[in-house]
Amino acid sequence: MIKEIDAILDENPKAGREDLIPLLQEIQENQGYLSENAIIKVGKHLQLPTSKIYGVATFYNQFRFEPKGKYHIQVCRGTACHVLGSSTVLDQLEKHLKIKADQTTKDNLFSIEVVACIGACGLAPVICVNGEFYAKVTSESIKEIVENYRNKND
């Protein structure tokens, strides 16, 4: 079950500064991202300025600030994938969707996340869309993969 922000905060009535990151993690796990509202609420709850919370949250790669798209694309940037050209793949993907990593397309269809090694180095470079793995992606095949999802949606 997905927990609401308020419920999460209510479960941690005594939370202090040191609980900031676990709280943000829990909210992201449930909500999929950290909304502005979430950050404001956490600020009130912990009596911390929102500027500090946003500062901490943006320092870590694990947090995202836009809801995930219907199709969430994880691009592996681990060593093996890197060696086999994952940075070009990411570039192409970003250009194709006209968004950057950690962003979501305007139609809420796609979002990109950069992840560390997802344990499929043999298939490098690897991407993973909603849990489904794609092996040995190239800057060409990535477009096809995306378009297949788009068509599926129509």
Place this chain on the structure above:
Amino acid sequence: MSLNIEVNNQKLSAEKGETILEVLKRNGIKVPTLCHIKDMLPTGACRICVVEQRKTGKLIPSCSQPVEDGMDILTNSPKVNEARKTIIELLLSNHPDDCLYCARNMNCELQTLSNTYHVRERRIRGVKNNHHLDLSSASIVRDPAKCILCGRCVRICDEVMGISAIDFINRGSNSIVGPTFNKGLNTSSCINCGQCIMVCPTGALTEKNHFPELLEALNDPKKIVVAQHAPAISVSLAEEFGMEAGKDINGIMNAALRKIGFNKVFDTSFTADLTIMEESAELIERVKNGGTFPMITSCCPGWIKFAEEFYPEFLPNLSSCKSPQQMMGAIIKSHYAQSAKINPEDIYSVSIMPCTAKKFEGQRAEMTSKGISDVDAVLTTRELAALIKLYEIDLNNIEPELADSPLGLRSSAGKIFASSGGVMEAAIRTANYSLTGKELVQFKVKEVRGFKGIKEAKINIDGLELGVAVTSGLQNAKELLAQIKNGRKDIHFIEIMACPGGCIGGGGQPINTDENALIARMKSIYNIDEKESIKVSHKNPEIRDLYRDFLGQPLGEKSHHLLHTTYEERDVLK
């Protein structure tokens, strides 16, 4: 215990607990710093302050390393200089090269460093960060492209002002300093105090400038352009022209303003006197009618916005008096316009303030009457200096002049508004007279003078025991207000100024002046009070005339409309 160290082959003694930097400074050995702020815990972020340990050849940051007995240090070895130069070159690698067009040209720490360390070419080329200018605030312009991430603004805003409107965002080469969600400063809790500008080494933070409109008005024959200058300006402006800090150049400034083309030059200290008349009457009325206590001053627009955002429960405590700037603005466009037979719409009213928050205050919707704003443009002390330079006026070669009358004569009580504690002292002088019909024997209230963050005194006016408190630097105000929330009942009247030391330390004041400048300015202000004979606002003859000819009496009908205002809780990202 005294420690012995050696620096550049010279033996020095140091105290345990001192940092290397402190020992070096005390002995006249210069070391550049960027992230370091005096009297604050070091962060060690920039490493420009490195020195070399002779034995190991190791470079250590002097601002954060405590001295140890037997240390042997080199502060200008080739290794040290090389390291510092590299740091500067790295800072420059993604810095926009537009010094010539920068507000801080000739007064920029990065420029000075790059010159001192003889950077003569761009050896390291980084990707220029093309962050957008943030023009959203009424007072402050942020240019993150020029930010070198020293963090000084972040710490001042948090630790001294207690606001935290800005912080570091992102990480590594994507780092920037900005408000929550990287939105405009106007969405944040920023109170426009400008203390961040005062510590910024570069042009990343500057005041919002209105020269084009001002110059247009000055050159428009149909416009009557009038100036008012705040109490703190005359003792601060001199520094911008290389004169000694604290020098009072009031008369010269009046003359310069007329040379620039201002048709009238008024003194905001006059309306400081007026504020005292209204505010002391309000205090007495609250005493008599059981009003809300403690009453809190309302001269400082930084404090007002702070209260509206963070302490709405204290809004009924605020004096309803407008600030002296806004009182002057309102009187100029009403009484002055009437008596000079000018249409208020033809007046362009400029105030010169030590303060960036006054720019915001001037724009508040409450500060207009019938759609005409009380004040049309606000210049900081720095901008006035720039204007005087633009008109090529030689301050060393003009005769001092008096301000225009009426609205130009002041008591010294109005002048001491410039220092933290001044409003309180001036109010006590007049409240005492109003309640007893007699003047104080001793005008000086020394407990409320000086730079301490929270100052308190007990005042006895004819058996009426008043507890008064004065605070500056809003972090201190937070502390005081917490005590009051926790039930302190012995304080009846509070003066709160946002900037440390009061307006003399305002965010519109000269930047990069010597550390003792603030002390000199304060001294100068109290010297004026010492020397002059009219030491109370109620004896200012022009104030008496104004009540007789126009206002009637303090808190009367006219005052109510022109000189008083209201406050509203503000919803911002805090």
